[in-house]
Amino acid sequence: MEFSASLDTTAKTITTVVCIFFFVLCVWNFIAIRRAKGDKVNVAVRVVITLLLIVAVWMAFRYSTKGYGIYGKTLVIKTHEKDMQLTYMQIMDVRKVSDDEMKGLSRSFGFGGLFGYYGHYHNSTIGDMTFYATQQKNWVLIHTSDNRALILTPDMPDKFVYEVKAIITPNN
Numbered sequence: 001m002e003f004s005a006s007l008d009t010t011a012k013t014i015t016t017v018v019c020i021f022f023f024v025l026c027v028w029n030f031i032a033i034r035r036a037k038g039d040k041v042n043v044a045v046r047v048v049i050t051l052l053l054i055v056a057v058w059m060a061f062r063y064s065t066k067g068y069g070i071y072g073k074t075l076v077i078k079t080h081e082k083d084m085q086l087t088y089m090q091i092m093d094v095r096k097v098s099d100d101e102m103k104g105l106s107r108s109f110g111f112g113g114l115f116g117y118y119g120h121y122h123n124s125t126i127g128d129m130t131f132y133a134t135q136q137k138n139w140v141l142i143h144t145s146d147n148r149a150l151i152l153t154p155d156m157p158d159k160f161v162y163e164v165k166a167i168i169t170p171n172n
Contacts, residue, residue, distance in 0.1 A: 001069065001070045001071075001163055002067060002068075002069050003067060003068040003069065003070075003154040003155065003156060003159075003160050003163075004067050004154070004155045004156075005065055005066065005067045005068060005116075005133075005134040005135075005152075005153060005154055005155060006134060006135070006155055007115075007116060007134050007135065008134065008135035008136055008137065010113055010136060011113045011114075011115070011116055011117065011134060011135065013113075014112075014113035014114055015113070015114055015115055018057070018114050019057060022053045022054075022056070022057055025049070025050075025053055026050050026053055026054070029046040029047075029049055029050045030046075030050070032046050033046045033047065057114075060111050060114040060115050061080060061115050062079075062080050062081045063079055063080070063081050063111070063118055063119075064079060064080060064111075064114075064115035064116045064118060064134075065077065065078065065079055065116050065118060065132045065133065065134050065152075066078040066079060066080060067154075068152060068154050068160065070163050070164065070167060072167075073087060073088040073167045074086065074087050074088070074167075075087075075091060075142075075164060075167070077132045077150075077152065079118075079132070084132070086142070086144065088167045088168050089145065090144050090145045090146070091142055091143075091144060091145075091164065091167075091168045092143045092144060092145055092168075093141075093142070093143040094140065094141070094142050094143075094161055094164040094165055094168070095140070095141055095161060096139065096140055096141075096157050096158070096161055097126070097139035097140065097141045097151070098139075099137070099139075101123075101125045101126060101139075102123065102125075102126075102139055103123065103125070104123045104124055104125070105121055105122070105123045106121065106122050106123065107119065107120070107121050108120040108121060108122055108128075110131060116133060116134040116135075117131045117133040117134070117135075117136070117153075118130075118131045118132055118133065119131060121151070126141065126149055127149065128149065129141075129149045129150070129151050130148060130149070130150050130151070131150075131151045132150060132151070132152050133151055133152065133153040134153050135153045136153075137153065138153045138154060138155065138157040139151055139153060139157070140152045140153065140154060140157050140160055140161055140164075142164070
């Protein structure tokens with residue numbers, strides 16, 4: 001069963017603005033490289049800046065979440081890089097999370113809005129979490145057997161939680 005994960009308005013806005021800004025900076029750097037007229041240091045600095053901008057956007061896209069799927073007894077978190085699979089034996093608990101539980105959220109390492117929200121986050125209520133999210137609502141928390149807390153944001157969280165609980169319940 002497939003579960004979509006659409007970007008919220010904030011993520012769409014951040015993604016659009018950052019991509020336009022980076023594109024303008026890259027064009028500006030290419031124009032400056034043409035005007036450098038043999039100044040190797042200037043050209044090298046501009047090439048490095050352009051490559052860093054391109055790599056940053058590429059990495060953000062590469063690790064962004066495309067959606068979720070449940071296939072047999074396996075939950076799949078789909079990204080552009082590599083799908084992450086969790087078997088029913090690895091999932092200890094799944095539940096919806098309220099907006100109040102997500103207050104005081106801070107990003108330790110990750111992306112906060114560029115193609116979604118993913119990486120390592122923390123708050124005082126839940127503790128350390130790994131986000132595979134596309135929006136700032138529809139929070140679903142999954143605890144794994146290796147003591148990780150994963151936050152997912154499917155478009156239909158109630159149905160998602162029901163389906164995940166169905167695969168982790170004994171005798172299914």
